Amino acid sequence: MKVIKVNPEKCTQCHTCDLWCGIEIGSVAKELNEAIHENPQPVPRVHVEGNNLPLHCRHCEVAPCIDACPNGTMRRDPATGLVYVYEPTCIACWMCVMVCPFGIIAPSPSIHVAVKCDRCRNMEYPICVDVCPTKALALEEREEGATWYGYAPKRSF
Amino acid sequence: MRYIIIGGSAAGISAVEAIRSVDRTSPIELFSSEGTPFYSRVLLSYYIAGAITKDEIHFRPLEFFSENRVKAHLGQRVERILPESKSIRMEDGREYPFDRLLIATGSSPKILDIPGKDKKGVVVMRNIEHAQEIVNRIEEIRTACVLGGGLIGLRTGYALSVRGVKVKIIVKSGHVLSQMLDRESAEMIQGTMREHGVDIQPGLDAVEIVGKESVEGVILDNGGRVNCQLVVIGKGVQPNVDFISSTQIKVNEGIVADETMRTNLPDIYVAGDVAETYDLSTGKMGVNAIWPCAFEQGRVAGLNMAGREAKYGGSFRMNSLDFYGLPVISMGITRPDGDGFQQVQRKTENIYRKLVLRDGCIVGAILVGQVQKAGILTTLLKKKVNVSGDIPLLISNRLNFADLLPLVKKNKERFTEVEYRELSQRPLA
Numbered sequence A: 001m002k003v004i005k006v007n008p009e010k011c012t013q014c015h016t017c018d019l020w021c022g023i024e025i026g027s028v029a030k031e032l033n034e035a036i037h038e039n040p041q042p043v044p045r046v047h048v049e050g051n052n053l054p055l056h057c058r059h060c061e062v063a064p065c066i067d068a069c070p071n072g073t074m075r076r077d078p079a080t081g082l083v084y085v086y087e088p089t090c091i092a093c094w095m096c097v098m099v100c101p102f103g104i105i106a107p108s109p110s111i112h113v114a115v116k117c118d119r120c121r122n123m124e125y126p127i128c129v130d131v132c133p134t135k136a137l138a139l140e141e142r143e144e145g146a147t148w149y150g151y152a153p154k155r156s157f
Numbered sequence B: 001m002r003y004i005i006i007g008g009s010a011a012g013i014s015a016v017e018a019i020r021s022v023d024r025t026s027p028i029e030l031f032s033s034e035g036t037p038f039y040s041r042v043l044l045s046y047y048i049a050g051a052i053t054k055d056e057i058h059f060r061p062l063e064f065f066s067e068n069r070v071k072a073h074l075g076q077r078v079e080r081i082l083p084e085s086k087s088i089r090m091e092d093g094r095e096y097p098f099d100r101l102l103i104a105t106g107s108s109p110k111i112l113d114i115p116g117k118d119k120k121g122v123v124v125m126r127n128i129e130h131a132q133e134i135v136n137r138i139e140e141i142r143t144a145c146v147l148g149g150g151l152i153g154l155r156t157g158y159a160l161s162v163r164g165v166k167v168k169i170i171v172k173s174g175h176v177l178s179q180m181l182d183r184e185s186a187e188m189i190q191g192t193m194r195e196h197g198v199d200i201q202p203g204l205d206a207v208e209i210v211g212k213e214s215v216e217g218v219i220l221d222n223g224g225r226v227n228c229q230l231v232v233i234g235k236g237v238q239p240n241v242d243f244i245s246s247t248q249i250k251v252n253e254g255i256v257a258d259e260t261m262r263t264n265l266p267d268i269y270v271a272g273d274v275a276e277t278y279d280l281s282t283g284k285m286g287v288n289a290i291w292p293c294a295f296e297q298g299r300v301a302g303l304n305m306a307g308r309e310a311k312y313g314g315s316f317r318m319n320s321l322d323f324y325g326l327p328v329i330s331m332g333i334t335r336p337d338g339d340g341f342q343q344v345q346r347k348t349e350n351i352y353r354k355l356v357l358r359d360g361c362i363v364g365a366i367l368v369g370q371v372q373k374a375g376i377l378t379t380l381l382k383k384k385v386n387v388s389g390d391i392p393l394l395i396s397n398r399l400n401f402a403d404l405l406p407l408v409k410k411n412k413e414r415f416t417e418v419e420y421r422e423l424s425q426r427p428l429a
Helices: A018-025 A065-069 A095-098 A128-133 B010-022 B042-049 B128-140 B151-162 B183-195 B291-305 B373-384 B391-395 B403-411
Strands: A002-007 A048-049 A054-055 A072-075 A084-085 A107-108 A114-115 A137-141 B005-006 B027-032 B070-074 B078-082 B088-091 B095-097 B100-103 B107-109 B122-124 B143-147 B166-171 B199-202 B206-210 B215-219 B225-227 B231-235 B238-240 B268-270 B275-278 B319-322 B324-333 B339-347 B349-358 B361-368
Touching: A002 A054, A018 A048, A018 A128, A054 B403, A065 A072, A065 A095, A065 B151, A065 B291, A084 A114, A095 B291, A095 B319, A095 B324, A128 A137, B005 B010, B010 B027, B010 B100, B010 B291, B042 B095, B042 B128, B042 B151, B100 B291, B122 B128, B128 B151, B143 B151, B143 B215, B151 B166, B151 B183, B151 B231, B151 B319, B183 B199, B183 B319, B183 B324, B183 B349, B183 B361, B268 B291, B268 B373, B275 B324, B324 B373, B339 B391, B349 B391, B361 B373
Parallel strands: B005 B027, B005 B100, B027 B070, B100 B268, B122 B231, B143 B166, B143 B231, B166 B199
Antiparallel strands: A002 A137, A048 A054, A072 A084, A107 A114, B078 B088, B088 B095, B107 B238, B206 B215, B215 B225, B319 B324, B324 B361, B339 B349, B349 B361
């Protein structure tokens, strides 16, 4: 599994990652000038926390959010093991929010789904990694021997 | 290797997934007393509210059993376990042998023993049939009376209210959700529910359910009467352990599990609402009948059954609810009783946070209104991290993981998982 690794020493807190994530992934229009006027406001899946830690879903080996989800909405892509929210079935119960060790699942009151990073699993390259001007974010293979558990339906959506 | 799993809900299905992650070929037989597979009890109130359809109540697709090569025996009750011959016996006398057995039989609603409890229109909310019964009659129900201020009762009351039914909730204790909330937070929920027309009556108890064949009303201990067409009983649940009474399997409140989720007998494991495990918040053995624990316990049991070592760190009570857009999450001990606890509270309009600590470690928390970072507190509780130097951050709305990174580094022996190690490209110093 390839994950996004973070080098805080290179992060200048420029927020290019969350701006572009909000446009590319969060918005309907996919274009800044229109995205900023959208209601509900687009939700980025990455946030620069503290001084210099851009934080997204870490795709835990044993993901507590998958355990806690009562209807299989939180699941893994069987090909990659990446954890994602199957939005059509999310009932906004916030059980995943209750257990996320990083606090990165956003309970969206306006669109009534749990919102989190899926590492741009359907794109060649995650947008945040692509736009980071200092290469503080990098897409890298997870260490050897790492595995993953949890619901990974073959029918992917 | 022959695996038998008794129970087809969270713990049983999680065990199937865990076993199959190690052992792709050995036969698994699963027995469930219920005819409908993979439905989520947590979602029953959502079904009543009309938020989901009956098809959407399943947490795994119907082809799950065939894809995982599980032979499922649905609608069949296991009568007893025969540990000496390593087999189980069904009600009709058939026996099935096992090499490894998982007991994941769940829990049943506690019975309310008052006159009139058998009348038509009195339901406990546990099974899909109970939810269906309410949905079928929804048009003719003008007023419903919920007996008990627990989560199941409250969720059902909320769902009925959303469907336009007038709901009265009768709570014996001083406020609703007394198991998971303190007075302060419970009153915030009660306030929101009352604003939406739900009538909550604390400090009262029902003494009789009246009516001819069907429910017509409830008599209260203050002599008052509530006229209603439906009574929902939500007095909590108890583990389903009757069928093992003839064995040597150790039972206190639930079936006692060790840290591999094994019972006191070899090759017999237990998981879910029926299991009694070490409670990380109280430090004592206890039953925490909640979905996330059932799933985690099922995985640990399944891995050990299939020969891969796994340890269960312990359980604690936690829950999340969201009524009318007011989210609430609570965990662990929220109303400490006794010495040695420290409580920290913070309240602004519509937002409430509370931490309960013992020896510098979080043992309980309540979040109302703003819940996004709740999982960080859950994790600190679970990993028994001493947080005494970070309380101002933990109680504030600026709580975030990055600011806790020094604490994570200081406790790196508790944060050994790859997702923590790789967060920085260099190893955590």
